[in-house]
Amino acid sequence: MQYQRGGNSPGPLERQFADLGNRLKKNSGQRLLFLALILLAVSSLSSAFYKVDTEESGVLLRFGRLHRVSPPGLHFKLPFGIDRVYKAKTGRAEREEFGFRSVEIGTRTTYTTRGLEDESLTLTGDLNVSNVEWIVQYQIADPVKFLFHIRDPRATIRDMAEATVRKVVGNSNVSEVLTTERAALADATARDLQQILNQYDIGVRIVTVRFQDVNPPNAVKAAFNEVNEAEQQKESMILQAREQYNREVPMARGTARRTVQGAEGYAIERINRAQGESSRFLALRDQYRQAPKVTRQRLYLETMEIILSELDEIYIMDSQGGGALPLLPLRSATKGGQQ
Secondary structure, three states, X not given: OOOOOOOOOOOHHHHHHHHHHHHHHHHHHHHHHHHHHHHHHHHHHHHOEEEEOXXXXXXXXXXXXXXXXXXXXXXXXXXXXXEEEEEEOOOOOEEEEEOOEEEEEOOEEEEEOOOOHHHHEEEOOOOOEEEEEEEEEEEEOOHHHXXXXXXXXXXXXXXXXXXXXXXXXXXXXXXXXXXHOHHHHHHHHHHHHHHHHHHHXXXXXXXXXXXXXXXXXXXXXXXXXXXXXXXXXXXXXXXXXXXXXXXXXXXXXXHHHHHHHHHHHHHHHHHHHHHHHHHHHHHHHHHXXXXXXXXXXXXXXXXXXXXXXXXXXXXXXXXXXXXXXXXXXXXXXXXXXXX
């Protein structure tokens, strides 16, 4: 037996399906709202935390005003754009290159100067042109000033560094720039650049300024190399002359001192000898006054003793016999120990 539904009125089964559909529609709206709330909460939690790396400092602004400076680590902030974080690399020295650029090719680093002649060509004080390549290393000392006191800190530092180098090099001659005063000029550049940065108050500390390479332009490089070789030869000759001076002058001074001391010693000796002879003569004069004959005889004998001791042979002429009588060789006898 079959049952048929009369008229257009829904049956019990259709009413159940309709009630189920209405309930599903109502529950889906609640679920969507619940899911939206969950997503909003997750988004808020994810934006409420921020991380500051090891070499960074985080500057937290709340409603556009400085709230705090965050050290490295994980930190909390208010979401929905209430707190904004800006980061600056304060833990390492930044590097700016002028006249060249470092290029990494695979595992090695090289550098190129192509198209950078406007940065490196510098006019010196004696109206010569030099090709100067240099490096500026700086560190962010105050992240707040670095981020908010100037619009483009990196470009500003580059402009001021280039102006400072051109001023320092422009006050020096080309030989100083190319040879002897390169380190001194780099130190002067670092001091002047730091003073300018302090006036701008952008929170940057200059670590070092180093002239990487200083060369004359290619058109006049050969002439400059010849001048450089001449300067080196001049310095070498000056060093050799100083070495010879340091060797010869002390020797001459020692010889002069020795000669003066010898002369002084000889003068003292002559004076002492003259004084001794004078005293002897005065004593002999006194003896002669007391006994003239004896003194005269003694002087004669002493003089003859001196004269005869220098002779090899002695002959005594006998006036009576008219012959010459040889005596004994007194000198050889004296040498033999006989009287």
